[in-house]
Amino acid sequence: MTTDSQALSDRERNAERLLRTSAKHSYDPMTEIDWSAPIDPDQFALPPHRVTLYGTELWRQLTPRQQAELSTRQLAGTMTAGIWFEILLMNGLIRHVYGQDLTTRHAQYALTEVADECRHSTMFAEYIRKTGYPTARPSRRADLRGRFYLQLNDITLTLAGAIFVEEFTDAMQREMMRDESLQPLARATARIHVVEEARHIGFAKPELARRWGRMTPARRALFRRVLAFLASEAVRECVHPRIYTLTGLDAVAAKRAARDNPHWQQARVDWARKAVDYFTDLGIIDASTAPAWRRAHLLR
Numbered sequence: 001m002t003t004d005s006q007a008l009s010d011r012e013r014n015a016e017r018l019l020r021t022s023a024k025h026s027y028d029p030m031t032e033i034d035w036s037a038p039i040d041p042d043q044f045a046l047p048p049h050r051v052t053l054y055g056t057e058l059w060r061q062l063t064p065r066q067q068a069e070l071s072t073r074q075l076a077g078t079m080t081a082g083i084w085f086e087i088l089l090m091n092g093l094i095r096h097v098y099g100q101d102l103t104t105r106h107a108q109y110a111l112t113e114v115a116d117e118c119r120h121s122t123m124f125a126e127y128i129r130k131t132g133y134p135t136a137r138p139s140r141r142a143d144l145r146g147r148f149y150l151q152l153n154d155i156t157l158t159l160a161g162a163i164f165v166e167e168f169t170d171a172m173q174r175e176m177m178r179d180e181s182l183q184p185l186a187r188a189t190a191r192i193h194v195v196e197e198a199r200h201i202g203f204a205k206p207e208l209a210r211r212w213g214r215m216t217p218a219r220r221a222l223f224r225r226v227l228a229f230l231a232s233e234a235v236r237e238c239v240h241p242r243i244y245t246l247t248g249l250d251a252v253a254a255k256r257a258a259r260d261n262p263h264w265q266q267a268r269v270d271w272a273r274k275a276v277d278y279f280t281d282l283g284i285i286d287a288s289t290a291p292a293w294r295r296a297h298l299l300r
């Protein structure tokens with residue numbers, strides 16, 4: 001067997017395993033989660049030290065209830081970014097499947113992942129609606145970048161972007177699962193997402209490695225840059241300035257305070273760590289692009 005056909009049969013085996021675990025552990029958030037339970041306005045949605053303003057002067061000026069409210073706004077805003085990304089990912093997977101044979105496990109799993117993401121986006125939207133966050137639309141900036149990205153129609157980039165976003169949210173949501181003082185509703189969404197995203201990461205990683213291995217040096221150089229840009233845009237989209245105005249803060253002052261906040265910088269580095277380590281091992285982050293990752297506070 002050639003190396004490539006070996007890799008393709010490994011790919012089938014991996015997809016077969018992922019299809020089996022999907023059949024066993026898939027959740028319908030609309031029935032799994034008790035959406036009718038009221039949200040306690042004094043409970044945080046995120047661990048306090050992971051809220052963008054934690055530890056700043058502005059943070060000290062907020063009442064404990066406002067701090068909790070800001071955490072809920074931040075989570076809702078992050079979910080809005082999550083929906084934006086999941087819909088781009090679903091687009092990428094559907095286009096990928098269009099060129100595949102659906103009798104392969106690989107293509108079947110790709111469709112199963114789309115089904116997972118459909119449920120996730122609906123779940124996030126329901127949380128957003130329930131908390132009174134005004135919209136699940138991306139910012140105009142992200143919307144334009146998303147439209148450009150769809151034009152690229154590059155499944156390898158889609159897989160790498162998915163690994164980044166999935167590892168980043170996985171790290172955040174695992175912290176939410178562990179912290180029993182947080183809102184039960186927020187924790188319930190985290191639990192479902194963590195279980196199902198583990199499979200997506202298991203699908204994307206070997207496929208990205210296989211595709212990266214076949215890339216020319218020139219294409220790799222471009223890919224490194226585009227991925228660094230995509231990661232920094234995705235993280236930026238997680239914090240919309242409206243989260244501050246909704247909490248009664250001046251958005252400009254709050255944005256500045258968050259930008260300079262070492263706690264918030266640390267949160268992003270911590271949440272990005274697994275993806276960054278993985279990309280560094282593969283050579284997708286190297287000396288030429290590490291500074292861009294550092295500027296985005298995704299690498300120390």
Ligand SMILES: [Fe+2]
Binds near residue numbers: 086121193197
């Ligand atoms: Fe998801």
Ligand SMILES: [Fe+2]
Binds near residue numbers: 166
């Ligand atoms: Fe996913």
